[in-house]
Amino acid sequence: AQSVTQLGSHVSVSEGALVLLRCNYSSSVPPYLFWYVQYPNQGLQLLLKYTSAATLVKGINGFEAEFKKSETSFHLTKPSAHMSDAAEYFCAVSERSPGKLIFGQGTELSVKP
């Protein structure tokens, strides 16, 4: 079965600093990978997704993620953190069949002024 591991349940950065949220997956075949963001008291919003096209994926709000098959990773980055980026971030992998989405445990991002 496929699974997702997010390293670090909580990450804290200063405003303007690099954001790096780590995600590793296990899969016997190339998966489809997603990053979702959840702001306080809101539902999940898709940030970006990898669907076997370009390995570097750009998403909303300046985030991007790179699929590295050799490392089974899909880390999320943003060059410069903004206060509004404070939220919970979830990495997810989908099985190609039947298609359910498997989520990591989430990483809470805090941004300090």
Place this chain on the structure above:
Amino acid sequence: GAGVSQSPSNKVTEKGKDVELRCDPISGHTALYWYRQSLGQGLEFLIYFQGNSAPDKSGLPSDRFSAERTGGSVSTLTIQRTQQEDSAVYLCASSSGQPGSGNTIYFGEGSWLTVV
């Protein structure tokens, strides 16, 4: 509507009572999912409906949990004889096809269930 709609947004129930949570997916979406998010936990898959296929119920935690999807649209998640450990946010999501086809899954804002 424009997005996935869930009701009620908040529900407080007494231990042992049954509850029903409703999900209205995005119009035309054939796939519908239920997830559970407990405090401090990640998202736990519960059940998945895809078109007319038999649902994937592999995530339902016990036989007190069931879900149905009528007419390929609205879904109801039912929890019988609720327990305190059932307290969580129940998230519904839908997509126009399987995620393996690159289709995005869209989430509702959830139903927050508290069992007292």
